[in-house]
Amino acid sequence: MKAVFGLLYAVLFFGYIVTALFIFYHIVRYSINRVAMIFGASLFIIVLGILLVSNAVIFFSLPIDAFIPKNTWF
Amino acid sequence: MSNQYRFKGQHEDEDIVRVIHRHWFNISSHLIIVFFASFFLVGSIFAMTTFFPDAVDANALSFFLFVENTFFIFIWLFSFLVWIDYYFDVWIVTTERIVNIEQKGLFVRRISELNFARVQDVSAEVNGFIPTIMDYGDVTVQTAGEEENFIFRQVSDPYAIKDLIMKLSRNNNEDIFRRFSESLVGRKA
Numbered sequence: 001m002k003a004v005f006g007l008l009y010a011v012l013f014f015g016y017i018v019t020a021l022f023i024f025y026h027i028v029r030y031s032i033n034r035v036a037m038i039f040g041a042s043l044f045i046i047v048l049g050i051l052l053v054s055n056a057v058i059f060f061s062l063p064i065d066a067f068i069p070k071n072t073w074f
Numbered sequence: 075m076s077n078q079y080r081f082k083g084q085h086e087d088e089d090i091v092r093v094i095h096r097h098w099f100n101i102s103s104h105l106i107i108v109f110f111a112s113f114f115l116v117g118s119i120f121a122m123t124t125f126f127p128d129a130v131d132a133n134a135l136s137f138f139l140f141v142e143n144t145f146f147i148f149i150w151l152f153s154f155l156v157w158i159d160y161y162f163d164v165w166i167v168t169t170e171r172i173v174n175i176e177q178k179g180l181f182v183r184r185i186s187e188l189n190f191a192r193v194q195d196v197s198a199e200v201n202g203f204i205p206t207i208m209d210y211g212d213v214t215v216q217t218a219g220e221e222e223n224f225i226f227r228q229v230s231d232p233y234a235i236k237d238l239i240m241k242l243s244r245n246n247n248e249d250i251f252r253r254f255s256e257s258l259v260g261r262k263a
Contacts, residue, residue, distance in 0.1 A: 016147055022180050023154045030162050030177070032081045032093065044154055051147045058140045063133050 002064050009059055013052070020048055081166055081173065083185075091242065094165040094235060096228045097210035104156040111149050115142050155180070165226050167238065170246070172215065172224060190246035192218045196239045198232035215239060 024041060031037030079090050119142060122135070162177035176184040193215055200211035211232040215224035229235060 012144075016151070019151050023151065023158065026158050026162065026177075026180060027154075030175075030183070032079045032164065032166070034080070035078070040157075044150075048147070048150060051143065051150060055140070055143045055147060058136065058143055062136050062140060 005064050013056070016048075016052060020044075079166070081175075083173075084168070085170065088171075089169045090166055091169060092167045092235075092238060094167065094226060094229050096160060096163060097208060097230045099204070099208050099210065100228050101156055101160045105153075108149055108153050108156070111145070115145055115149075118142070165229070167235075167242065169242070172239070174224060174226075186224075188215060188217060188224045190239075190243045191250060193239065193243040194218050196236045196243070198236040200232060213239070 023044065027037060027041045027044065031040070079093055081090075084090070119139075122138060159177060159179065162175065162183075164175050166173040166175070171187050171189045173185065173187045176186075178184070195216040196213065197216070198211060198213045200206055200209070205211050205228075210228050210230050213226040213229060213232045213235050215226075217223060226232070226235060
C-alpha cells in the first residue's frame with residue numbers, strides 16, 4: 001500500500017520538478033535584465049526548494065497505514 | 075538604460091531607449107487569486123490549531139499540513155507562470171526600431187520588429203473608467219504598405235510612448251535625409 005502511494009507521490013514530485021525546470025529555463029534564457037534574472041531565478045529556486053523538501057519530509061512522515069481501512073483489498 | 079538591458083539580436087551600435095511592459099493592473103486579477111488562496115491556506119492552519127485543537131489528532135494534522143504544503147507549491151508555480159506570461163511580454167524601443175516580444179504561456183513566443191523608417195503614424199487610446207484612472211491604454215503604430223499595425227496593448231502612460239515613438243521616427247527620418255544629402259554632396263565633389 002505504501003508503495004502505491006509512494007509511486008503516486010513520485011509522479012507528482014516529478015511533475016513539480018519538470019514545471020520548475022521549464023520556469024527556471026524561461027527566466028534564465030529570456031530575461032533582458034541580468035539583475036532581475038538573477039533575483040527572480042534565485043527567489044524561485046530557494047522558495048521552491050524549501051517547499052519541496054518540506055513536502056517530501058511531511059509525506060514520508062505520514063502514517064499512511066492509519067488512513068486506510070483494515071479490510072481494503074489492496 | 076542600455077547598460078541595464080540587453081536582448082538577443084541587438085545590434086552593436088543600437089541603444090535601448092525604453093523597455094515597456096503591460097500595466098500591472100493587467101495581471102492583478104491573477105495575483106488576487108494567488109493572494110486570496112495563500113490567505114485562505116495560512117488562515118486555515120491558524121483556525122484549525124486555534125479553534126479546533128481537540129477535533130484534530132496528530133495523524134489528521136500531518137495529513138492536513140501535507141495538503142497545505144502541496145497547495146503552496148501549486149500556488150508558487152502558478153504565480154511564476156503568471157509572472158512569466160506578464161514580464162516576458164515586452165516592447166523594446168531602441169534607437170533604430172521597435173521590437174515586440176510576445177510570450178504566450180511557456181511554449182509560444184513570437185518576436186516581431188518594426189524599423190522607424192516604416193512608421194507612418196502613431197496613435198494612443200485610453201478607453202474606459204479604470205484605464206483612465208490608472209492611465210493605461212493602447213498605442214497603435216501604423217506602418218507603411220500592407221503590413222500589420224504594431225500595437226502596444228494596455229501599456230502605462232500611452233501618450234508619452236506615442237510622443238517617444240514619433241520623436242524617434244522623426245529623428246530617424248532626419249538622419250536618413252542627412253546621410254542621403256551628404257552622399258549627394260560627396261558625389262558632386
